[in-house]
Amino acid sequence: MTTHxxxxxxxxxxxxxxxxxxxxxxxxxxxxxxxYVYDERDNAYLDLYGGHAVCSIGHSHPRWVEAMKEQVERLTFYSNAVYCPVRAEAAETLVTHSYPSMEAVYFCGSGAEANETALKIARKGTRRSLVVAMNGGFHGRxxxxxxxxxxxxMRERFPENLDVWTRFFDLGDDSLFGIPDPERVAAVILEPIQSVAxxxxxxPDYYRQLREFCSRHGIVLIFDEVQTGTGRTGHWYAGHHWGVEPDIVTTAKGVGGGVPAGVVIANQAVAETVEPGDQATTFGGNPIAAAAIRATYGVIEEYGLLDQVRARSADLVSRLxxxxxxxxxxGLGYLLGVECEASAPNLQKRLFDERILVGECSHPHTIRLLPPLTVTSDEWEQFLDVFEKLVADPANA
Ligand SMILES: Cc1ncc(COP(=O)(O)O)c(C=O)c1O
Structure with a gap:
């Protein structure tokens, strides 16, 4: 049945x-x-937004589709009450492609859930309550x-949230390193690149100093790489750009290539503090999500997408x-913010009229490009041809 x-x-x-x-x-x-995505009349839209940075290997990549079909036919669901080979393989893939010091994975269903888990683990492991977070950081609802x-x-709509335990700083503000009571801080959580903001x-030096500050005071450093993971910035994770490793990395969005999945990856020191029963979720690491993660990583490796993203992004940034x-x-790789004279909502709408999807964000003049890592040079040319005219047009101010 097709509904109008x-x-x-x-x-x-x-x-x-x-x-x-x-x-x-x-x-x-x-x-x-x-x-591309297609509406019900089969009009094609160039998707440079990926449904919020999710469609990391494009829509319905044939190799990913094949893996999904095979898994659906083999085993669709069983929970963590049993072992499951595809989950084991996904866990190994995630750990071995993350930061060198990472040791073990916890599977869940979304970015917010991954961050909840990271905060729980950090607080329990350190027996401290305070968390440092960043103004303009987004971690879920x-x-x-x-x-x-x-x-x-966002917080003020829900005054009963737990922000009495949070201290906010600006990203890049080194006054954080001089706080009087670091021994009360369980974790610092940040998006290494603030996307929604x-x-x-x-x-780069800020991230290195932050690493050093956390190590000195026994604070768990959490990188929320829900957007910057899965190769989006041209490396598997953003910290690789600066040679900085967190203690916990969370990711979601692109990790399953479109199938809901969230992931927490912890280093040995953190993993040692986790005990049976600390966390659990029915759908975490389910066979479909695990097969999706494995297939997504497989496509990124097989097609050399990390190198491709770095090269194409450098060219794109200089032309834009x-x-x-x-x-x-x-930004870095395919997480780009283009700040324009024109208003971002106007530009987004004009691009939409030309059948090109881009994102906006909380900055009124910045559009965001979060495309599939598979975007081709010709597709970028298609965007640039249109964008060049629209961005220079004073009517879009
Ligand atoms: C950096 C970051 N962290 C966490 C989240 C929350 O992820 P989810 O919507 O999967 O809960 C988002 C979602 O936009 C995000 O961008």
Whole structure:
């Protein structure tokens, strides 16, 4: 049964809680392939947003689809009550492709859940309560993750969140290293590149000093790499750019290539503090998610996507930076914020009219590019041709 697009939009509005009302694009998707998604009339949209950085290897990559089909036929679900070979392989893949000091994985279902878990583990392991987080950092909408999310507007709607235990600093502000009571701090949690805030990074030396500060005071350093993981920045994880390893890394979004999955990876010192019963979730590491993770990593390796992302991103950044109407291009790899003279919502809408999807963020003049790592040079040319004209047009201010 195919429902008419307008009816299906109304149905969804009627039968779902209104949390996404007014934020959806007026688009009803029917399918996706590679870097494109297609509406119900089969119009193609170039997807440079990946449904919030999720579609890391494009839509329905044939190798990934094959792996999914095979797993669905073999075993669709069993919980952590049993062992499961595909889960074991996904865990090994994740650990061996993360930071060298990482030792063990916990599987869950989303980015917020991964961060909740990391915060629980850090607090229990250190027997400390305070957490340092960053203004402009986004870590998810569940109560614990919200408590360390550096957007007061989001927290204030839920005053019973746990932010009495959080101290907020600006990313890059080294006054953090002079706080009087570091022995009360369980963890520092940060997005190494703040995405929702507008794609902001600190200087490389800041991350190194932060690592040193945490080690000196027994504080667990948590990198929230929900967006920057799975090769998005041109390395498996962002800390590789600065030679800095956290104690815990969390990831989600692109890790399953579109299938919901969240992951916490811990180094040995942290892993040793975790005991049976500290955390659990029914769907964590389920066979479908595990097969999706394995296939996603397989595609990234087989097609040399990390090298490709680094090379194409360098070219793209220099071309975007030279455009009239572009103020600044921030970010690494395929997590880019393009700050423009024009208003970001206007640009996003004009690009949408040209059937190109990009993201906005909390910075009013910055659009975000979070495309599949598989985007081709020709597809970038398609974007640049359109974008060059729109970004220079004063009508979009
Ligand atoms: C950096 C970061 N952390 C955590 C989350 C929360 O992830 P999820 O929506 O899967 O709970 C997000 C989602 O946008 C994110 O960007």
């Amino acid at each position: 697009p307008e009816i299906s939009q109304q149905l969804e509005d009627v039968y779902t809680l209104p949390v996404y009302r007014n934020v959806r694009l007026p688009l009803t998707l029917a399918r996706g392939a590679g870097s 569940t109560l614990g993750a919200l408590s360390v999310t550096g957007f007061p507007k 507008g794609v902001f990074l600190a200087e 930076s030279a455009l009239e109407g572009v103020r600044e291009v921030r």
